[in-house]
Amino acid sequence: xxxxxxxxxxxxxxxxxxxxxxxxxxxxxxxxxxxxxxxxxxxxxxxxxxxxxxxxxxxxxxxxxxxxxxxxxxxxxxxxxxxxxxxxxxxxxxxxxxxxxxxxxxxxxxxxxxxxxxxxxxxxxxxxxxxxxxxxxxxxxxxxxxxxxxxxxxxxxxxxxxxxxxxxxxxxxxxxxxxxxxxxxxxxxxxxxxxxxxxxxxxxxxxxxxxxxxxxxxxxxxxxxxxxxxxxxxxxxxxxxxxxxxxxxxxxxxxxxxxxxxxxxxxxxxxxx
Numbered sequence: 001x002x003x004x005x006x007x008x009x010x011x012x013x014x015x016x017x018x019x020x021x022x023x024x025x026x027x028x029x030x031x032x033x034x035x036x037x038x039x040x041x042x043x044x045x046x047x048x049x050x051x052x053x054x055x056x057x058x059x060x061x062x063x064x065x066x067x068x069x070x071x072x073x074x075x076x077x078x079x080x081x082x083x084x085x086x087x088x089x090x091x092x093x094x095x096x097x098x099x100x101x102x103x104x105x106x107x108x109x110x111x112x113x114x115x116x117x118x119x120x121x122x123x124x125x126x127x128x129x130x131x132x133x134x135x136x137x138x139x140x141x142x143x144x145x146x147x148x149x150x151x152x153x154x155x156x157x158x159x160x161x162x163x164x165x166x167x168x169x170x171x172x173x174x175x176x177x178x179x180x181x182x183x184x185x186x187x188x189x190x191x192x193x194x195x196x197x198x199x200x201x202x203x204x205x206x207x208x209x210x211x212x213x214x215x216x217x218x219x220x221x222x223x224x225x226x227x228x229x230x231x232x233x234x235x236x237x238x239x240x241x242x243x244x245x246x247x248x249x250x251x252x253x254x255x256x257x258x259x260x261x262x263x264x265x266x267x268x269x270x271x272x273x
Contacts, residue, residue: 028053068104099117145180173189241264245258
């Protein structure tokens with residue numbers, strides 16, 4: 001899910017600032033400049049501009065949220081948390097502040113703490129699929145299967161079809177269904193993810209795992225090989241090599257099994273099963 005998380009941090013729209021007075025450089029202008037720098041991934045410039053905005057207006061909620069997003073990128077969760085709590089104290093109805101605080105807790109595996117701000121974000125922005133999506137994964141992590149399924153369904157229905165965002169939601173949904181032993185349903189979600197984003201390596205990998213569970217080793221190996229040549233997502237090469245080594249053993253192709261196991265062993269990464 002890190003791809004979607006990074007995309008959301010980098011590209012999600014920021015809250016609008018108040019219209020500035022003409023020809024006067026003030027916090028609104030600094031914030032607008034920071035937004036533009038952030039959109040173009042000029043993070044150092046964005047940080048300078050948002051700090052300038054906050055020096056003049058310390059409780060400007062959109063600027064606090066933007067500074068928090070920059071701090072998450074910079075691996076400064078302490079700064080991000082402080083900014084978001086301040087923003088929520090000033091304006092509890094800020095859906096962005098609530099969402100990013102929940103996201104921050106989710107990233108830190110503080111799932112119980114993540115629930116409340118994500119729930120508030122969903123109430124404030126009921127048509128946004130991302131609060132429902134992160135609530136689904138949070139409830140999954142907490143072992144609340146029924147709630148997780150409900151939120152995955154909500155996120156799936158809210159997300160635009162044929163988009164990378166939709167594909168990521170479907171990949172996670174399918175993976176969860178596979179973990180519940182609902183192999184057919186999981187495979188169906190992964191196929192839909194591939195339709196939404198044919199370049200999704202994660203979807204191909206999860207589909208290969210589902211087909212493996214189903215006993216369709218030949219098509220599982222085909223999907224694994226396809227995943228291997230796609231751009232990297234959450235799924236790394238070692239995970240795919242490990243899966244393919246097992247599949248080729250089942251297909252009685254020891255040379256290919258040996259090749260992929262050697263490639264897996266050449267890496268220090270641990271496979272995700």
